[in-house]
Amino acid sequence: MHVIRGIRGTFQPFWVTLRNMFRKPVTIQYPEEKQQLPERYRARLILTRDPDGAERCVACHLCSAACPVDCISMQATEAEDGRRYAAWFRINFTRCIFCGLCTEACPTLAIQVTADFELAGRDLLKLVYEKEDLLVDHCGNNNSYNFYRQSGIGVAAPRGTNPGETPPADVKDLMP
Amino acid sequence: MSDMLVTLALILGKLLFIFGVVLFMAAYLVLAERKILGRMQLRYGPNRVGPFGLMQPLADVIKLLTKEDFVPARADKWLFLIAPGITAVTALLVFAVIPFGSPLEIFGRQVPLVVVDLNIGVLYFLGVSSMAVYGVVLGGWASNSKYSLLGGVRGLSQMVSYELSLGLSLVPVIMMARSFSLTDIVMAQQSIPFVLLNPVAFGVFFICVLAESNRIPFDLPEAENELVGGFHTEYSGMRFGLFFVGEYINMVVLGSLVTVFFLGGWNGPWLPPLLWFLFKVLAVCAMFIWIRASMPRLRYDQLMNLGWKILLPLSLVNILVTGAVLLGLG
Ligand code: SF4
Numbered sequence: 001m002h003v004i005r006g007i008r009g010t011f012q013p014f015w016v017t018l019r020n021m022f023r024k025p026v027t028i029q030y031p032e033e034k035q036q037l038p039e040r041y042r043a044r045l046i047l048t049r050d051p052d053g054a055e056r057c058v059a060c061h062l063c064s065a066a067c068p069v070d071c072i073s074m075q076a077t078e079a080e081d082g083r084r085y086a087a088w089f090r091i092n093f094t095r096c097i098f099c100g101l102c103t104e105a106c107p108t109l110a111i112q113v114t115a116d117f118e119l120a121g122r123d124l125l126k127l128v129y130e131k132e133d134l135l136v137d138h139c140g141n142n143n144s145y146n147f148y149r150q151s152g153i154g155v156a157a158p159r160g161t162n163p164g165e166t167p168p169a170d171v172k173d174l175m176p
Numbered sequence: 177m178s179d180m181l182v183t184l185a186l187i188l189g190k191l192l193f194i195f196g197v198v199l200f201m202a203a204y205l206v207l208a209e210r211k212i213l214g215r216m217q218l219r220y221g222p223n224r225v226g227p228f229g230l231m232q233p234l235a236d237v238i239k240l241l242t243k244e245d246f247v248p249a250r251a252d253k254w255l256f257l258i259a260p261g262i263t264a265v266t267a268l269l270v271f272a273v274i275p276f277g278s279p280l281e282i283f284g285r286q287v288p289l290v291v292v293d294l295n296i297g298v299l300y301f302l303g304v305s306s307m308a309v310y311g312v313v314l315g316g317w318a319s320n321s322k323y324s325l326l327g328g329v330r331g332l333s334q335m336v337s338y339e340l341s342l343g344l345s346l347v348p349v350i351m352m353a354r355s356f357s358l359t360d361i362v363m364a365q366q367s368i369p370f371v372l373l374n375p376v377a378f379g380v381f382f383i384c385v386l387a388e389s390n391r392i393p394f395d396l397p398e399a400e401n402e403l404v405g406g407f408h409t410e411y412s413g414m415r416f417g418l419f420f421v422g423e424y425i426n427m428v429v430l431g432s433l434v435t436v437f438f439l440g441g442w443n444g445p446w447l448p449p450l451l452w453f454l455f456k457v458l459a460v461c462a463m464f465i466w467i468r469a470s471m472p473r474l475r476y477d478q479l480m481n482l483g484w485k486i487l488l489p490l491s492l493v494n495i496l497v498t499g500a501v502l503l504g505l506g
């Protein structure tokens with residue numbers, strides 16, 4: 001029994017390799033053929049806009065704090081109407097590891113991942129993306145969320161008038 | 177005088193021919209091996225450089241030549257530098273006695289298609305091929321690295337154990353051909369190749385040849401998984417390339433030897449002798465590649481057991497049996 005198994009074990013692999021030789025390889029020939037990527041593939045980051053067309057990012061620095069490789073930096077400023085935004089916003093894609101932690105941290109859904117992974121290049125500085133390169137003209141994967149209309153801050157609309165909000169209580173009414 | 181010049185020119189011509197063909201074959205064997213291995217593992221193998229990746233060997237050479245030629249700080253410099261050369265050169269030297277075609281008729285004289293038809297060709301082959309291990313051992317020792325040293329030591333002990341059976345498995349061939357000359361051995365196989373007459377000797381010889389070429393399942397001196405790169409761990413650039421090319425030249429040479437000793441050399445119907453020879457050598461090389469794709473590496477004790485406890489007694493018994501049969505037949 002031992003011997004038979006040994007002999008079988010010696011010759012079977014030859015049959016397996018021979019058979020494989022006449023099968024179609026499973027290789028995807030990359031530049032010509034492309035892989036079907038999963039819908040939630042994590043690659044290049046973008047900064048999205050809210051449904052009203054304004055920038056979502058409020059320059060809260062949460063993404064740069066969450067980033068394990070510290071590749072996000074920005075400068076926060078405030079507009080006339082009290083709206084916070086990033087004066088400049090920079091992601092160094094030579095360091096980014098596409099972990100997606102920044103998107104998890106973002107309270108406004110501003111920073112989001114896309115499936116575009118073809119970032120390779122010879123000039124490293126070209127991989128440092130500025131705000132112009134990051135900012136897109138759509139809402140990304142959420143078409144309805146608008147931070148300023150949820151949080152009770154009277155910037156996009158006066159306080160209490162946003163959907164699902166009750167008007168602020170009149171403190172004088174609450175007297176016993 | 178002019179007679180001598182013509183002889184000299186013919187020898188030079190044959191040398192150049194062999195040199196060119198063997199190097200060309202070695203280069204494309206690398207490609208063929210990578211492609212066949214790839215297909216056997218459901219990959220394509222190299223197919224980017226030139227049509228079907230046919231320029232890959234050239235790209236490899238350019239890459240190897242432009243890499244840094246690094247010598248480790250505490251290495252034994254001279255030995256380290258010449259070791260790869262030993263491997264490649266000894267492999268090429270063996271080809272001097274291999275007859276690769278039936279004698280040709282050029283300028284009205286018989287030209288044997290072999291560089292020198294030594295009457296002790298078999299002994300020459302055994303002597304030179306065991307020198308090849310010096311490349312492995314010296315390279316491994318001179319690198320001053322534990323992995324290289326282990327690889328070199330393994331190579332040496334493997335060579336010692338298999339060289340014996342290699343030589344002994346050729347004794348029946350010599351007895352059947354009644355000559356040490358490789359040309360005579362091929363001539364003796366005109367009607368029926370020795371592989372059919374003495375399959376045991378063929379089996380032992382083939383296994384020993386595999387061990388001699390340091391290829392899977394006997395690639396213990398390299399053993400990427402345990403020894404990084406074995407004896408060539410510390411080598412880079414073209415010196416590594418020489419080891420690599422040496423291995424493939426060795427493959428061609430050993431393939432030719434299997435052909436000469438057992439597969440009937442250039443003998444074959446219909447096709448020209450040279451083509452038959454080439455075809456048989458390529459078939460043996462393809463077998464090497466197929467084996468590499470299919471077998472795991474032997475463990476060290478298994479290697480030694482196989483060599484000393486199975487192959488050696490087997491080839492000794494085979495010699496006795498062959499001798500008895502030859503005597504019986506008269
Ligand atoms: S994906 Fe990860 S590494 Fe890249 S910017 Fe976001 S947090 Fe940093």
Ligand code: SF4
Nearest residue numbers: 057058060061063106
């Ligand atoms: S992208 Fe999101 S987390 Fe980062 S600063 Fe802007 S709002 Fe904050």
